[in-house]
Amino acid sequence: MEYKIILIGCGTVGQGLLEILERKAEFLRDCYQFEPKIVAITDLMKGTVVAPEGLQIQKVLGTLKEGKKLNQYPGPKQQTDDYLDPLDLIEQVEADIMAEMTYTDIKTGEPATSYIKKALRMGKHVVTSNKGPAALHYQELKELAHLNRRHFRIEGTVMSGTPVFHLFENGLAGNDLREVKGILNGTTNFILSQMELDGLEYDEALKLAQQLGYAEADPTADVEGFDAVAKVVILANALMGGQLKPADVRRQGISHLRKKDILEAREAGLRYKLIASVKKDGKKIEASVAPQKLPLTDPLAGVMGAQNALTFDTDLMGKVTIQGAGAGRTETGFSILSDLLAISRCALK
Ligand SMILES: NC(=O)c1ccc[n+]([C@@H]2O[C@H](COP(=O)([O-])OP(=O)(O)OC[C@H]3O[C@@H](n4cnc5c(N)ncnc54)[C@H](OP(=O)(O)O)[C@@H]3O)[C@@H](O)[C@H]2O)c1
Numbered sequence: 001m002e003y004k005i006i007l008i009g010c011g012t013v014g015q016g017l018l019e020i021l022e023r024k025a026e027f028l029r030d031c032y033q034f035e036p037k038i039v040a041i042t043d044l045m046k047g048t049v050v051a052p053e054g055l056q057i058q059k060v061l062g063t064l065k066e067g068k069k070l071n072q073y074p075g076p077k078q079q080t081d082d083y084l085d086p087l088d089l090i091e092q093v094e095a096d097i098m099a100e101m102t103y104t105d106i107k108t109g110e111p112a113t114s115y116i117k118k119a120l121r122m123g124k125h126v127v128t129s130n131k132g133p134a135a136l137h138y139q140e141l142k143e144l145a146h147l148n149r150r151h152f153r154i155e156g157t158v159m160s161g162t163p164v165f166h167l168f169e170n171g172l173a174g175n176d177l178r179e180v181k182g183i184l185n186g187t188t189n190f191i192l193s194q195m196e197l198d199g200l201e202y203d204e205a206l207k208l209a210q211q212l213g214y215a216e217a218d219p220t221a222d223v224e225g226f227d228a229v230a231k232v233v234i235l236a237n238a239l240m241g242g243q244l245k246p247a248d249v250r251r252q253g254i255s256h257l258r259k260k261d262i263l264e265a266r267e268a269g270l271r272y273k274l275i276a277s278v279k280k281d282g283k284k285i286e287a288s289v290a291p292q293k294l295p296l297t298d299p300l301a302g303v304m305g306a307q308n309a310l311t312f313d314t315d316l317m318g319k320v321t322i323q324g325a326g327a328g329r330t331e332t333g334f335s336i337l338s339d340l341l342a343i344s345r346c347a348l349k
Contacts, residue, residue, distance in 0.1 A: 001347060002035040003340070004054075004095040006124075008086045008115055009102035010043040013129050013156065015064065016333025017099065022057040034344045040093045044102075046070050048084040050093055051077040086115045090122060097343060099336050100128040106221075106230050106246070109136040120144045120152065127339035129156025129332050135230040135246060138237040151343050154238065156335030158184060158231045159308045162324030166338060168239055168312065175314035177239055181277035182310030183303050184231040186326040187215045187222040188254050188274040192291075193304040195262045196271065202257060214306055224253035225274065225289040232276040232287045235310075240278060242285040250288040257291060265293045271301045299323075 007014050021028070021036055028034045037054035047069035049055065056075050063073050071082055090098060098119040102112050109132035116126050116133050126145070128134065133141060134157045145152035155165050159182075168177070183189050187209055194205040206223065209215035221227045229249045236242035254274050265272050270293035278287040294301040299321040303309040308326030313319050325331040 001033055001344060002037055003097055003344065004037050004039045005097045005099060005340070006039060006089060006093055006095045007041040008043075008089070008098060008100045008112075010041050010046055010064070010070070011101070012329045013101040013332045013336065014041070014043070014099070015061065016329035016331075017101070017336045018057050018061055018333075020330065020333050020337055022061065025057075028341075032341055032344060033348060034341055036340065039095055040089055041070055042084050042086055042089045043070065044083070047082050048080050048089065049073045049077050050080050050084070050089070051075065052094070086111070087118055090115060090118045090124065095124055097125040097127065097340065099340070100126060100130055100133075101336065102130060104130050104132045106132050106135060106226065109133045113137050113141070116141055116152070117144060120148050120150050123148060123150065125151040125153075125343050127151070127153045127155075127336055127343070129154075129160075129335055131157045131227075131230045131234065134238070135233045138234065139243060142238075151339075151346070153339035153342060154234065155339050156332045157234050159310065159322075159324060159326050160328055161331040161334035161338065162308060162322060162326070163338060164235075164310055164322065165238065166342065167320075167322055172312060172314060172317060172320065175312075175316045177280065177312060177314055179277060179279045179313040180235050180239060180310060181275060181300070181313070183273055183300055183308050184276045184310070184326065185222055185225075185228045185274060186306035186308055187219065188225075188228075189303065189308070190214050190306045191223070192254060192257070192262065192272050192274065195257070195259055196266060197304070199259060199263070201259050202255065223255045225251045228274060228276040228289040229287075232278055232289055235276075236278040236285050236287050240280050240285050242278070242287075244285060244287055248287065250286075250290065252290040254291050268293075269296055270294060271296060273300055273303070275300070
């Protein structure tokens with residue numbers, strides 16, 4: 001089945017998605033009857049291209065690779081301004097699905113939340129990898145989607161393409177969830193791993209993480225736990241029906257930890273991890289992000305480097321742990337694809 005799709009934001013994730021759609025076009029059509037037609041892309045710096053007949057993905061990627069703006073796309077296209085604001089694009093271009101992959105603002109969720117609301121109101125399904133709208137407005141957006149009989153899907157917001165939401169929605173369906181607990185930030189897990197495995201001090205491990213591109217020049221969001229807070233709020237609200245805000249989460253980062261703390265823990269057979277957890281007790285839902293000393297027998301203790309992992313504690317299956325990438329061009333591009341396929345599967349039923 002053919003789906004007309006618009007992309008809002010075409011950076012790492014958007015291009016990762018395009019590369020997958022190009023590489024797997026035949027496979028997606030033959031195995032999943034999924035035929036995506038990208039009808040428009042708009043991006044703050046790269047500009048806009050609109051093509052109701054569908055863009056040739058290879059030509060889009062070529063245009064971007066050459067450092068050109070999207071309106072220099074060499075195939076058939078509609079005449080548009082250099083940059084069309086996403087709100088106008090959503091209104092003007094007929095499409096089934098909007099893939100939203102712009103900048104995360106964890107304080108306001110904007111402007112992405114406004115794009116998502118507009119798309120849902122205009123009858124477009126929405127998939128996003130953006131934590132802002134999911135962490136701050138999940139219940140409102142889900143309700144809006146429901147009212148408009150559309151999907152609002154967020155697989156890429158937690159653990160990139162590692163299928164946290166798909167696992168709970170499909171494989172674990174029928175279970176009651178008592179707790180989810182995991183390592184949701186790859187940067188801090190890398191730093192803690194380096195402090196233990198290579199005996200580095202915190203500052204040395206952070207510097208290495210920055211050199212390798214795991215940590216930003218300003219690492220506060222990662223090392224002080226804010227990024228993990230946003231993700232744990234998404235889990236609380238999307239998996240447990242909570243109404244948490246980031247300020248409701250008890251938070252402590254890892255910047256106070258020293259090599260001696262890590263080594264003392266190791267001597268006691270324990271390992272420090274920055275653990276994000278949400279617990280449900282009756283109607284009460286509580287979340288926290290803090291370093292914890294885990295016994296080495298805990299599956300989360302074995303997760304080293306920039307990997308992420310999450311343990312679901314369920315009534316029927318007990319504990320189930322999933323481990324995988326928490327970021328990456330292809331991995332997060334895949335998260336968008338997995339949500340597109342979920343929408344397509346529903347329509348095929
Ligand atoms: N990369 C990952 O591994 C990963 C993993 C999980 C989740 N995510 C989330 O996925 C989203 C996309 O990430 P990314 O890595 O692709 O970021 P990115 O490389 O910075 O790409 C975002 C693109 O969106 C454009 N943009 C920003 N604000 C916009 C707006 N208001 N309207 C239109 N375009 C806009 C940016 O243009 P400019 O260049 O002008 O800013 C940029 O080209 C983010 O919310 C991120 O947090 C990323």
